[in-house]
Amino acid sequence: MRVVIVGGGILGSSLYLLLKEKGHDVLVLDSGERKFYPTLIHSTLLKGKDVELAKESLKLYRRWRVPTFGFPSYTLGLKDRSIVNQWSSEGLDVREVEFLGSSAILGVDTDRLVSVTSLRKVVPKVSVKAFVEVMGDLAKVRTDSREIVPDLVFLTAGAWNPYSTNVKLPSRSYYCWAYAVTTPSEVFDRVFVYDYELGFYSRPLFGLGMRTAIVGDGEYVVSDPFGKPSHSDRPLRNVEKRLGKVRPFFKGDGFCEGTKDLRPAIGRLADNAYWVGGLDGYGAEIGPALAEMALNFALKGEIDKEYSAERLTSLKDFEWNKEPHEL
Numbered sequence: 001m002r003v004v005i006v007g008g009g010i011l012g013s014s015l016y017l018l019l020k021e022k023g024h025d026v027l028v029l030d031s032g033e034r035k036f037y038p039t040l041i042h043s044t045l046l047k048g049k050d051v052e053l054a055k056e057s058l059k060l061y062r063r064w065r066v067p068t069f070g071f072p073s074y075t076l077g078l079k080d081r082s083i084v085n086q087w088s089s090e091g092l093d094v095r096e097v098e099f100l101g102s103s104a105i106l107g108v109d110t111d112r113l114v115s116v117t118s119l120r121k122v123v124p125k126v127s128v129k130a131f132v133e134v135m136g137d138l139a140k141v142r143t144d145s146r147e148i149v150p151d152l153v154f155l156t157a158g159a160w161n162p163y164s165t166n167v168k169l170p171s172r173s174y175y176c177w178a179y180a181v182t183t184p185s186e187v188f189d190r191v192f193v194y195d196y197e198l199g200f201y202s203r204p205l206f207g208l209g210m211r212t213a214i215v216g217d218g219e220y221v222v223s224d225p226f227g228k229p230s231h232s233d234r235p236l237r238n239v240e241k242r243l244g245k246v247r248p249f250f251k252g253d254g255f256c257e258g259t260k261d262l263r264p265a266i267g268r269l270a271d272n273a274y275w276v277g278g279l280d281g282y283g284a285e286i287g288p289a290l291a292e293m294a295l296n297f298a299l300k301g302e303i304d305k306e307y308s309a310e311r312l313t314s315l316k317d318f319e320w321n322k323e324p325h326e327l
């Protein structure tokens, strides 16, 4: 089968590898809109079925030999205690401990950094901007120089999805950011901290025990993904309350795609075309497994309703509060 994937990010790369394993002829088109793929957080400490998707994604990373770097995580100020029971029942090693003078949930072997660059590196891509045009039951892929009608098309352009097809998608793009900071202690370059009380997360920068970390607070600005929206730099005051004095020296930023309910979605655009997206700030955590689900939907018609875009038709509008996972 001839398959075209528009967008070679986490989803597009995962779909490519899955399709190649099945022997299909796959072409990945990537416009290079997204420039920067640092190591990203992969945590199995999610909610509901996302835990299964995170576990499955980890299996896929291992199958594809994508490097991952594990560190313990400390979750502070978690109000919903039932989630800890879910983690335990899923076989995740979580324990009640003291951390930085507060009670915390220690996650042992639950959190890691994933080298997304390594995932993308093995995927051959044609550098071109593409558009998925749906006419009736069929979709074609248009670039400046050619038009293709493949057997199967996947639109996986992340934050650029709503601008890469003539079908109105139930998703929006938003801008978010995190800071690389110096920290008073080397411990923060060797642990993850998810602080639900003060509203921030912290992750290792190098993972070598330097006095550095990356911190973010889940703030976002709804914006198209083509410029740099202005935003007030939220003070790092809350981070400092827990970690001590931090000094930002770099801001990493970018765009994500969110659906109306801030949950990922797989949608059918035409007989031969599917959209997969809405991964928000946790695409490295569940992206590969979502790609697997999208492939099963396209090839066998099987889908878990929770991840189907059809659920979004009954939702009126975007009512976002905090970016998911990033608190």
Ligand SMILES: Cc1cc2nc3c(=O)[nH]c(=O)nc-3n(C[C@H](O)[C@H](O)[C@H](O)COP(=O)(O)OP(=O)(O)OC[C@H]3O[C@@H](n4cnc5c(N)ncnc54)[C@H](O)[C@@H]3O)c2cc1C
Pocket: 006, 007, 008, 009, 010, 011, 012, 029, 030, 031, 032, 033, 034, 035, 039, 040, 041, 042, 128, 129, 130, 131, 156, 157, 158, 159, 160, 161, 164, 176, 177, 178, 252, 253, 254, 255, 256, 276, 277, 278, 279, 280, 281, 282, 283, 284, 285, 286, 287
């Ligand atoms: C600052 C920041 C920090 C983050 N931290 C984490 C983290 O720690 N853990 C985590 O799990 N997630 C994190 N995320 C979220 C994660 O990056 C996304 O969820 C994930 O990348 C989405 O995957 P995707 O495949 O849908 O889209 P992307 O990975 O964004 O890929 C989309 C691709 O499509 C290409 N493209 C766009 N338009 C077109 C077009 N018209 N034609 C062809 N190609 C096109 C782009 O160049 C890009 O390569 C972070 C995001 C940001 C911005």
